[in-house]
Amino acid sequence: MTAHTSPATATATRRGRRPGTNTTRRAILDAARVRFAADGFTATTIRRVAADAGVDASLVMQFFRSKSELFAAVMSVPPKALTRFSAAFEGTDEHLGERVVRAFLEVWEGDDTSSEPLMAMLRGAIVNDQANEQLREFLQERLLVDGIASRAVDNATLRAGIVSSMLVGLVVGRGIVSVPTLTGADRETLISIVGPAVQRVLVPPPTAERP
Amino acid sequence: MTAHTSPATATATRRGRRPGTNTTRRAILDAARVRFAADGFTATTIRRVAADAGVDASLVMQFFRSKSELFAAVMSVPPKALTRFSAAFEGTDEHLGERVVRAFLEVWEGDDTSSEPLMAMLRGAIVNDQANEQLREFLQERLLVDGIASRAVDNATLRAGIVSSMLVGLVVGRGIVSVPTLTGADRETLISIVGPAVQRVLVPPPTAERP
DNA sequence: CTCATAACTCAACCAGTGTTGATATTGTGC
């Protein structure tokens, strides 16, 4: 809504290269990240991103070759997030579930800037093949596997995948579907309820589990 | 891919009303259900649905007034599913979690015909407002609430929402993202792992839960 | 200074897509 036909700055709609330092590429990326995270892949148009960045649409195409590549440049699992998860696995089994849930929620619902690529990935996963593959890989390999693989449990990988997908479901319910009950709950309450459940999946009690 | 310019049947591309009984409306609905469930809302075009049904696109518009209404006619939570869930709550607390998970998976991954409306709803939930609202309502009210509301637990509604969204996440991981580990696991294994976790959310042990 | 090159904008193309109005054929009630 800000800049459309005539940006507020003095630059106006001049025709050629802009004077001064070169910030535009970054600006486009920022705008794209926001849009893709908020509106999803199909609902986000290049023209809109360009407008948000105060730039012509064709420039976007010149920097990134296509809409898909622009999306790919934005949608990702930040390495920070992966580190965060690995860290959650250090230490004893005792409150493992709780730690994992906390890490998950903090990473996904942290400050907007860092969670946007994740949201973009989620929202794109249904329509865009790259996002779908990225999410699959995330759920399959990158997330809890290396953490849990070292633990001596049956179906370790499966358990990791289950926990991941379930927590993604929780995030979707809060952030995309916006279920009032879920959005209304504060993080700690959520952790106190979900934590033990996740614990139960990751570290099953030795007594039961076999009918 | 089948019928486009010249359907395989003898009807050819005749101009007016077809002789015989009237099946076309149902055919359109069937085609739409399949497409919406498989490709999602935006990726599904009216022309494609029409082609699948062996019909001109404008006829689809005549029966259902718009793409959204066609989608609305297809995407839904079948009453059968709701009944199934209610039934899962009858009986003791003891294996409640297991029963709920089983009901959930059976309903969502049953024969294609009955699960397609649910899948359509899921795939549409990101792009289409109606689907989003329907899913929200499903997670919020229709699902486990009436079942769990009668039980004397703190945060009963919240717990219901948590379980629902987590199980939706599981279904998404299996059916939409197609995580190999998850798709590879058979339903009973899944139930045996997820059941206790869900149990832990719905019927928390009286001893713990307060740090 | 000069000139290649990078950073820009403009106008337009092109393919789809939802949607509509006109028309043709069949069924049905009188």
Next chain:
DNA sequence: GCACAATATCAACACTGGTTGAGTTATGAG
């Protein structure tokens, strides 16, 4: 049999949205 409604196709409109090619202005190396 006949008018009217229901069922069907066809052609085309309006519009969006990704993508492209040509032209315009700054930067930076030689």
